[in-house]
Amino acid sequence: MYKIGHIAKQLNVSTDTLRYYERQGLLQASVRSPAGYRLYDDSALEQMRFIVRAKAVGFSLKDIQELLTIKIDKHNHSCEEVKSLTLQKLTQTRQRIEELLKFERSLSVLAERCCGGEESADDCSILTALEDVDGSA
Amino acid sequence: MYKIGHIAKQLNVSTDTLRYYERQGLLQASVRSPAGYRLYDDSALEQMRFIVRAKAVGFSLKDIQELLTIKIDKHNHSCEEVKSLTLQKLTQTRQRIEELLKFERSLSVLAERCCGGEESADDCSILTALEDVDGSA
DNA sequence: CTTGACCTTGAACTCAACTCTAAGGTTTAT
């Protein structure tokens, strides 16, 4: 049985994060020591690894709650549910990437056109582009 | 002179947003009517357009504050300052895109491998991938 | 003169995922 600090070090998260996940219903300590310390067993460690991995591929804590619900009772859930969650997250991620790519292109154009010199910003092409109605950036 | 609702409709933002920007020091109403209503003139409208455009290329409100400070007194600021803000935002944006692309690739792989069928999730490849130490996704 | 569409304020609330604080109890090593 491991104390919270041990789990935290193993998985490179803070003890606060572990307590926070507990409050969020993601990971309960297996038992408490007589003094009230959280004690985790190997299966709790594995569950925390699952959470960390799911985060690493972009799932939110809310998504992870759903994944855990399924994982804990796989037999009464379908592959389709899991795939659906994954595809939904994929779509969201792609939409966000598209948005950021638009930002990236606009910012690139702005930066390229600007001399970036020490002289005054009176004729700065970036400011001008943001002022003018002609939003060609 | 325009009332807040007029500006809001013109620029497709809420009146709450305009009041919020005022609190943040981004855009003051030009004057107040005898009844205390905010009244904006054309230059305030132009400034709000600037803010909206700057947001549209990915600047945060904090960034926009800095841009406005420069814009209001261009003569005492350099092109370099503006370009620096832009490049900084560009770097941030690219970093975030990289992170999301990693998510995207992982999620794609997970989704591709999963049958997504109606059958139970007992052998779901997505769950298995997130459980196993072998993080090949 | 009243109805409806405006406008005002301050303050609290939202979301996500933590992080920090205060005030204390426990364990381990010396």
Added chain:
DNA sequence: ATAAACCTTAGAGTTGAGTTCAAGGTCAAG
């Protein structure tokens, strides 16, 4: 026996960009 390094709790704070609420004042039309 005492100091260092753990652990506990409830609750507040953080970031960013707003949104919502309550309680009220104003303005134009009919």
